[in-house]
Amino acid sequence: MTAYIMCFILFLVGLYGVITRRNLVKIAVSMSIMEISTFLFFALLGYIDGGVAPIVDPADPVQTYVDPLPQALVLTAIVIGLATTSMMMAIIIRLYRKYGTFDIREIKNLKG
Amino acid sequence: MKGMTLIVKKSTQLIAGIIFMYGIYVIVHGHLTPGGGFAGGVIIAGSLILVTLAYGGEFLKLVKEEAGTTIIESMATIMVIMIATAGFFFGTKIFFNNFLPRGVVAQLISAGVIPLYNIFVGTEVAASIFIIFLSLVIFKEESPQ
């Protein structure tokens, strides 16, 4: 139970970073931390004590494997997380080239 | 974008081909060992990014690379959807039917249509990540400083 609560505290650290930081790169880093905590929570759900990795060896069948379903969900989600982070970084580069600053309050005051 | 020093160039000459072959190995053996389409795809993209970073922008003729890579990515996505639709016509009428013979577990040619899925999904993931990186490099080169 402690592992679940600490995983959620990592999510809350990322959420605090998104709410209170004013620099665009810090906001993107905090969103990446929130995604990492979600992957960890899914992998924690599927763990079984005394289980082995889910690869079947026909010469030596094992009784208990770790649950493969949460691993399948996280496998897709990691690659999609890379795509969204790179899209955020593309928008940040464009904003920096146009306004010259990373600060969101100054960008809001400038208005093109 | 300038390339890097001579030590980095010589090291990538030794290593980049081995990483590419390892990526192809992880894709093709996706139904036997840990890995599969996604892991092999990002490894291949990693080796291509290594070659681009070490040798700089002028070496690769970047805009032509980008045009060719978008064609490869679109073709791979179309092949994934076509294999899924082809399962509709053989056997029972459900989408994503695994219609090739299954064979013995843990041989190289087994598991029906899954190795074909692995190859096309791996190609598509590698092409996507390489395109994202290439458009970043082209943007930095062509924007006026």
Next chain:
Amino acid sequence: MELSISIIIGLMILGALYAIHAKDLLSSVIACGIVGYSLVICFLLLKAPDLAIVQIVVDTITLIIMVAVVLDSSREESYSKLDTKGYISAATGILMIVVLLYFFAISVQSLDVLGTSSLRMANYYIEGAAQKTGSANLVTGVVFDFRGYDTMGEAVVLVTAVLGVLTILRLKGKK
């Protein structure tokens, strides 16, 4: 097992706290990369080798893209004093954290202890997957045969993200 995972998550929390409070942007980005690499150790302890391979390469590529954004700019966070808007956002953040933590602590009581399976479909997937799909790697069998729609959706999302990035970073139009 629960003790070692909790210690590693504790170190990840310290790294994340440094990443959002660092003054230099390059240090903050590198700390985010280190949190991602610690996740690889957690995946290896939780017996998931597929995820460890994908996460280690994806985190390296994310680090490369973030450093490419940060390097040709002024690498400092311009820090000004806390004014009223800063106090309001900090108070909102702490209020949300307390409320969410309370509700999570209530709802996590219904989960079993770490180690026993919480999901009901696990036995069905493990017993039938090797014979029904024919692949020795159960995760590949689940991803490509039992849940093929998720893989198709992921392929479409990747193509859409590439289209978005190509449109945003385009400089010259067609003549």
